[in-house]
Each structure stands twice: as structure tokens, then as C-alpha cells.
Amino acid sequence: MTERERSVALLVPVAAILFIPGSGGQGVNTRLISIFVELLVGLPCLLVLSANLRPAVIPLRSRVSWFWAMPLLISLALAFQLLYAILGLLIPVPEAYNTLLWQSWQSGSPTESALLFLSVLLVAPLMEETFFRGFVPWLWISRFGRRGSLIVPALFFALMHLNPWHVAELFLLALALGLLRDRLDSLVPAMALHALNNLLSLILLQSRASGLQTFINPGPGQLPWLAFLCATPGVVWLFLLVRTPAHRS
Template sequence: MTIKRVILVTLTVLAVFLMGQDLLNSWNQPQIQSRLELYQTNLLLRSTEFRSSDMNTDAARKALLGAEPTKNALEQYEDVQQQVQKTLKQTQSLLASGSSNKAQPVSLEQTERKLTRLVTELDLKLGILRSQQGETTLAQKEWDKVIQQAEVDSGLNPLAVTAEVLKGLWAKSPQLLPDAEPQIQKNLDGWFRDRALTQLYTLQQRSADLQALQLSEQQAAEKALTSLAIVGGIPVLSGVIGIGILIFAIGQWVVQRKQALLSAETLQPWTTPWDGETIWQVLILGFFMVGQIALPIFLAVLQRATGLNPASFGEQGKALFILFNYVLLAAGGLGVLYWSVKSYLPLPEDWFRIRLKGNWFWWGLGGYFAALPLVVVVSLVNQKIWQGRGGSNPILPIALEGKNSFALAIFFVTAAIAAPIFEEILFRGFLLPSLTRYFPVWGAIVLSSFLFAVAHLSLSEVLPLMTLGMVLGFVYSRSRNLLSSMLLHSLWNSGTLLSLIVLGSGQG
């Protein structure tokens, strides 16, 4: 065995170990999907406050929200609460047994604290939902749980004080605490805050404040309906188009078989001038070593030299740091790729092809529509498997909670421009064609998609991302133009980011 192979084997073992750690850590992290569902539920609750004298408009609102939106919201919150409680118990069990990831015990403890606070916040809101359903006794029990939890964790005292306020508002003999309104304003938001303030103003007979609140509710409800139309309407319409494309493609395959778009026989392999060792080298050195070893070491040295701590950055700082991190990753990966294949230059014509002419735009757009229903179905199955666990891309929660326009613009540049360019060059431009030296094109698409999904280091995202990767691979294999898969990738990331921004801006 050559020295080069010894080095590659050593780095491979190290990369697999580090990736395994990251995937194991993601097992104990909650998915963002549960939070997205709650954010959408909050928009639905907000929309219930909309009132219109136009019967058609009111009928459309009721059709969008359903017959019993508050009851449906209560069930949604209960489901999420059960998922979070289950994850919290498993996290606490790992901490108690000492069998957690000893390399990052602080991370697990932080997860426990976040989950404990989330459960407490859910209890607080569940009480308000139950009060609106007339379940006052059960509401009081929810708020009692918040108070009891604060006795164990002093960090939850502000929530406990708010729970005391709510208990007094909905007691059989109402009791108004002197700081009721500030507590409600501080620790509740959106529909939940308005319901508590409505109860408070009604008991205090503050008709002017009640009227002003109702006016602000109407304005917020109109905004929420618009947000729901964007978040729900655009994906639904795109999904319908995608289902139509899939039905056409499957029907064509049934009729034409070998000449159909989906026929494996029409997918031609690439002429690959290098062997498996070069593929191995690019993956290990260009992606995993750069991302898992070199970049973390470089950032740690830079942090020590400058004294800057990314954890203390504001929204703009975090956004710029994420972009800086990704640019370094891409530069390192593409540098290794060029170094690995430069001895084979010039490459055959269909390698890394980027051409403005041709039908690449329609392949990318059609692939985006077709990917939507496929990934949605896989994601629904995936949710049943992971039950709210498995982690998520760390950029998603930041974008969801982001309020800074500059930071959101930087996130967009990272997700919709930088990521599609780098990942498509590496996974579709290099890896997929290289694998056709050893596998049929469909096999190369599947294997490259699996590695693409695993590289995102979140267990819960492996199946959905692998499905997306297969569509990306198919589109690139048919179009032979990287612009098609880059467009599809960019549309996908842009759509996800837009949904997060709309959902996040609709809260409060």
C-alpha cells in the first residue's frame, strides 16, 4: 500500500468517526419541522381573528381555516408537546446514565435546558387553548405544571409568574395581579397574548383598550392570511403541477418504455478518465477533511487569535460568519477537486458542462415541480420514523427567527447561490459521473444522492435529501448541463428560505 493510500485510509477513518459523532449528536436534537408546524398553527390562530362583512371573503376564510381551528390547534400543540417530552426524557436518560457523547456533554445539557423550556412554554400556551375551548379546569392544570416546573428550575420563574397571572384571569373568582399586563406582554405572543389581554381588559372593563386590541387583531389577521396564502398556496400549486409532471412521465414510460424520459436505457454514462482512488481522494480530502478537520481547526485558531466568539454575534454577524464558513468550505473543496483532476485536463466535452443555450431552464424548473410531491411524501413517512428527533440544518432555525433584513439577505446568498453552485459541482458535476465508471447511471444517481444527504449531517434529513438528490441527479443526467441542477437546487433552497421568513415574520 502506498503512502498516499495510507493517508487516505487514516483520513477516511477519522472522517467517518467525526461524521458519526455529528449524526449521533443530531439524534438527540429536535427537528425544525415541529416548530414549523407550530408557527403555521399560530398563523391559523391569528387568522381566526379576521372579520369581514363580505360573505364570500368570510366563507373563503372559513374554508382555509377549517370548521374548528382552535380545536385543531389544540391537537397540534398536544402532539408537539408529546414529541418534545419524549425527546426530553431520552435526553435526561442519556445524561443520567453517562452514556452520552462525552466529547460534547455541554451540548447535551444545553439541549436538555432548551427542551425543558420548550415544554414549559407549550404548557403555558396549551392552557390558553384549553380555556378557549371551555376546558377551564384542564387549563388550570396546565398552568400548575408550569409553576411546579419553575420550583425545580429557577430559570423558568418568569413563565411561572405568567402562569399565575393566567390562573387568576380564568379562575372562577378572577384575581388580577398588579403586574398582569406587563407579564402577558413579555412572555406571550401573537394570538395567545391577545387572548390573555382580551380576558384582562374585559375583566377590568377597559372598553377603549379592548377596542384598540380588536383593531390590531384585525390587521394582524389580514397579514396572517396573506402569509398563509404564500406558505400554503404556492407549494400546493407547485405540488399539483409536479404531480401532473410525474403522471405524464410515468404514463409515457408505460407506453414508450425504452424511449421514455424515465427509461434507464436512455441515460448515458460519462467517459471517466480517472479511477476510484481519485473519487475517494476528492470526497475525503475535498469535502470531509476540509469540512470536518481543516476548517474547524482554522476557525478555532482564528477565534483564539482574534478573540472573537461567533456564539456572541448578533444576527448580521452570525449570517456573515455562516457565509464566510461556507465560502471557505467551497474554496477548499473546489481547490482539492481541481488539484485531483488537473492531470487529466482537458476533460471530455460533457464534464462540468455549463451552457446558457439549451433546455436546461425547463429541466431545472420541471425538476423542482416534480421534486415537491416526492419529497413531501417521503417527509411525511420520515416524520413517523423519527418522531420529531434527528436534528435539522442549523441555518434553518436562525433564518426562521431572523428579523434583520441584511442577515436574511446573507442567508439567501448562502442557501440559494453559494450552496447550489458548490454542491452541484461536487456531487452532480464530479461524483455522479465518476461513479458511472463502476455503476449504471441510476445506481450512480442513488449512491451520489445518499452521500449528498449524509453530508448534511442530520439523521432526520437523510431520506428527504436523498430523494431531492435523486431528482437533481436525474435532471443533470438528462440535461447534461449543470445549470439545470443548480437552478433546481436554488429554487428548492429559495422556497424553503422564503417559507421560513414568512412564517417567522408572521409571529408576534
Template sequence: MAYPNLKQSIWLLVLLILIGAGLGIPVAILGTIIDQPLHKSPYVLWLLTLASFVLVVHYVLRRTERTWSSWSDIMPIKAISWQLLLPLVVSILGLLIVSLELGKVMMSLAPTPEVVKDTLRGLVGKKTSYWLAFYGAVIQTPIIEEALFRGIIVGGLLAYWSKYKAAIWSAILFGIYHLNPAQLPVAFILGLVFAWWIIQTGSLLPCILGHALNNFLAITLARSGIPGFKNPKALIFLPWWVVVCAVLLAAIGLWWFYQVSKREETDQLEAEVEPERHC
């Protein structure tokens, strides 16, 4: 039977959080012994995040009676057409601005819990080295989150539901996973887009690239000091026309991506059928 279904997907997220908390306890105890706040160190936080993911993947492999040599089953990375890159960039540029504004609205309605704020500051805050934040947010996070949510979870849900339901439920889980009311709609939208991209292309590559570009722009703009992009105590919204343009940009990029991927799929099917015609 295909793995995971919805209940099993929820359990994987709970397990990921529990493992992270479990690994954090001895780190906090060690920090107390040596009088160092190890649990707040960005190096330790990123390492714990990676370790938690590796253990969850190990659990999935054991649960499905596979080995690490089957990594490609949950990490389906195959080459994509270079023609998808420009619509991918256009989509992310539009979605980033829309997501930032949605996040501000949510922050005004449901303030971010202090524990989440502290974690985010430790991982990508201005006191954290830009290059460490870059590694964590632009390299590590896209790879592990896309492998889990789009590789494992979407792959499992597609065996039980239509591609639409699988994409929606994986996006809901992606939003809930962030444990931050302000990030929930943002994560849902991006999760929906990335789920649809892997369904369209059969590859995690566009999802990872899009996720990485989004995070790169987010952490870079947050440190730029540009009003509307940094994270001030008083929320500053961008002009309405900028948001409208961003929505149009995202819509154009997503439609463009769909058209190119659809054409690539058709061309591939024709290429596979052509040899059979000559037999």
C-alpha cells in the same frame, strides 16, 4: 482510471468535513482571544463552507492530474431548453411540500442533534440577515453541492456503475452528508432527482436551478410565519389533501421533465445525423 469510485466518494465527504473542522479550530481560537463568537457568525460559517469546498476541488484536480482550467470537467454547465423550466418548477413545488412533511415525520422520530440545530440557526436562522441566508442557501450551496455531488461524484460513479446505481448511491451519500436524521430522506429524494436530471441532460444547470429554487422557497416560507411551513417547537402538519396534491404535482413535473428532455435528446441526435445523410 475514472475518479471517484464509491470508496473515493466517501473519502471526499470525510475530507470535506475534516477540512471544515480543521479550518474552524483556528477561527474558534481567534474568537476566544478577541472575545467574539466567530465560530457562530453566519459570515464566517458560509466562508468556511466555501473554503472547504475549494480545497476539496483542488484535491480532486491534483488527484486526477488536472488544473483549474479543467473546471468544466467537474462543472458541466451547458444550455438547456427553456421548455424544461416549467416542469422543473412544478417538480420542485411538489417535492418541497413532500420533503417538508417527511422532515417533520423524521424530526418526531429522531430529534435533530443540537450541534446541527445551532449550525442551521447560524446559517439560515431568523437572526441571520435574510439576504445573507439567501446568498448562502440559494447561491453558494446549490453551486458547490451540485458541483461536488452531481458533477464530481455522479460523474465518477457512472464510469463504474449503471446510471441507476450511480444516481442511487450519490443520493445516499448526499443524504448522509447532511449529518441530520431529519434531513436524510429529504436529501436522498432531492439527490436522486438532481442526479437523474444531470444524467438526462448532461448539464448541472437544471440541478443548480432546482436546488436554488427549493432552498429559496424553504428559507422564505420558514420566515413567513405560515402554519405548517415555519419551524415551530410543536410540529404542525399540513392537511393530508395538500400532501396528496403535492405528490401528484411532483409526479407530473418529473414525468413532464423526463418527456421534454427525452424529446430534446432525440431532436439533437437527429440534427447530428442529418448532415451525414447529405454527405
């Protein structure tokens, strides 16, 4: 069995775990089960897989890089929250869905909430970025080319969340995550953006009257000019990355 065939064989259980119904669902107990399955089965599979494929998981080349990378990643995460708000006006999410999602996060015990927080900020970015931006593009780049290896995993990433109202924004987020991996030759910035995006979404979900909510969506007839200003550096950086030659790793 060749290295590529072994890798495909290992991808099957990882993909099955990521596509478990309920991994992005609303039930607390269902989410907890998916977290434990990911930790006990998914992470070991990814470790074995990384030994075969050796994806680019190196951090940025120097600590100094994070002085400019982290503020830009935060700015970019804010830009995506603004994008979600705009797309939410075009494709409204049913209020019943938002209420159910909010109640599911509020109904758990402190231990359950801590585990869910861990899943959103650590497990999901680590596993999903390693899978969708690390291994899948490596396997498909010879067949679909570099552009296809960004677009096809992004489509699967969007569909995997089983949320018809957020497919468009998840697809665009996945394209940005893939671009970070491709241009910076590292999974770490993609993982960081993924975690920041989840953190901002969680803050908005936990407190609909929070300062961040008002910052992004000030009210009817009002535009979040300050939020747009803060998001501009991240958007400009992303467009500059589009024009940057890709690494050939």
C-alpha cells in the same frame, strides 16, 4: 499520476470542506465560517478539478428551452416541498429543532443574513451539484454502473447534511438531481432545482404563517389540492425523464 488519480487527490479537500460539521448546522457564526471556507478553498479546488474532468456544466442548448424547463423545475421544487410535508407526518421533526433552526436564521445581522442567503441560493447549489452530480458520478460510473453512480452519491449527499429526520427526503431529492444531470446532460438544471428547493425551504422557515406555508399545509384535515395540481407537471416530467435514454457523456 493519471488524470483519475489527480482528480481523486483533488476531491479529498473538496469533500472535507463539504463535510465540515456545521456547514448544515444551526449556529450563525459556524455557518459563516463554513461559507468563507467554501468560497476561499472549495471553489478554487472545484475550478482546478473542472479543468481535469471537464464535467457537463453546459447550459441547456437554447434560451427557448428555459421557457419550458424553468416552470417545470419550479413545479418539481414545489412537489418536493409537498413530499417533505408528507414525510414530516411520518417522521416528525422535534419542535425544539425547528425552533432552534428558525431562531438561528432570525438572530443574525443583515450582513450575516445576506451571506447566509447567498450560501443557500448560490454557494451550496454550485458546490454540491458540481461535486455530487458532476465529479463523483464520473469517478464511480466504471465501478458502480450508471444506476450506482446516481444512487451512491445521493446517499452520501443525504448523510452529509447530518440531519436524521430528513435523510429520506434528501436522498430522494438527490436522486432527482442526479437524474436531471444524467438525462439533460447538464449540471445547470440540477443547480436550478437545488436553488429553488432551498429558496422555498427558506421562505417556509422564515415565515411559518406565510402564504406559501398555507398553500402547502392549509391546516388539519385539509389537503393542499391546488399545490398538488401545480406540482403535477413537474412530477410527470420527472417520470418521463426516467424513461428517457441517458446521455453517454
